Amino acid sequence: MIVRNVAIVDPDQVGLGVTSIVEVNLVDEKAARVDKAKQLFRDAPEVQQCYYVTGGPSFVLLILSSDMPSYEATTRRLFAENEAVASYHSYLALDRVKAGMDLPMTAIRDQVARAVNLVVQQARLRDGSRRIVAVTEVLDAEEGQIQTRDI
Numbered sequence: 001m002i003v004r005n006v007a008i009v010d011p012d013q014v015g016l017g018v019t020s021i022v023e024v025n026l027v028d029e030k031a032a033r034v035d036k037a038k039q040l041f042r043d044a045p046e047v048q049q050c051y052y053v054t055g056g057p058s059f060v061l062l063i064l065s066s067d068m069p070s071y072e073a074t075t076r077r078l079f080a081e082n083e084a085v086a087s088y089h090s091y092l093a094l095d096r097v098k099a100g101m102d103l104p105m106t107a108i109r110d111q112v113a114r115a116v117n118l119v120v121q122q123a124r125l126r127d128g129s130r131r132i133v134a135v136t137e138v139l140d141a142e143e144g145q146i147q148t149r150d151i
Contacts, residue, residue, distance in 0.1 A: 008100075011064050018065040019093035023057035024079060027086045034058070037084055046074045057089075106141075113141030119148070 011017065026033055034052065041050040041061060049062040065071035079088040121134040139147040 011096075015066050016064040018067060018071050019096060020063045020065070020071060021091045021093065022059075022061045022063055022075075022079075023089045023091075024059040024061065025086045025088065026058040026084055029058065033084050037082075040078065040082070044074070044078060046070075047078075109146050110141040113138055113146045118151075 011019065024037075026037060037059065038050070038052065041047050041059065046063050046065060047061050048064050051060045052058065053060050063071070063074060065074060075088065075090065079085045116138045119134075119136040119138065120132060121136070122130045123133045124130055135151045136148045137151050139149055141147065
């Protein structure tokens with residue numbers, strides 16, 4: 001399922017050269033407090049990614065800023081002045097080694113194989129009419145390869 005189409009822009013080229021990864025600990029994990037924090041982080045344009053996690057902090061965020069003063073203003077607004085936040089810890093990225101949201105092709109092929117049962121191929125004839133030229137059954141996806149059989 002396609003959620004949205006986006007353009008990947010180099011943050012440095014649009015003046016967003018400071019990348020930080022922030023661990024946020026809430027004062028507690030009560031549902032109302034967690035939901036309010038989720039909404040706050042969703043609404044903050046500086047927050048590029050936000051994950052509610054287990055095993056350590058409450059949230060892990062990826063934040064883009066133009067410079068350190070703007071990053072400080074963001075941390076004050078989202079964390080330091082937020083009574084729901086017990087603590088936060090920032091990691092500043094020295095180099096963006098890899099950044100992407102691409103899904104592994106094997107996962108996509110597996111989804112297609114589970115969702116599609118038949119592939120019907122049509123051809124347009126010279127008179128403008130159409131004719132079915134092939135029907136293929138989708139059997140399975142194995143190791144990233146879709147298994148089919150012509151019917």
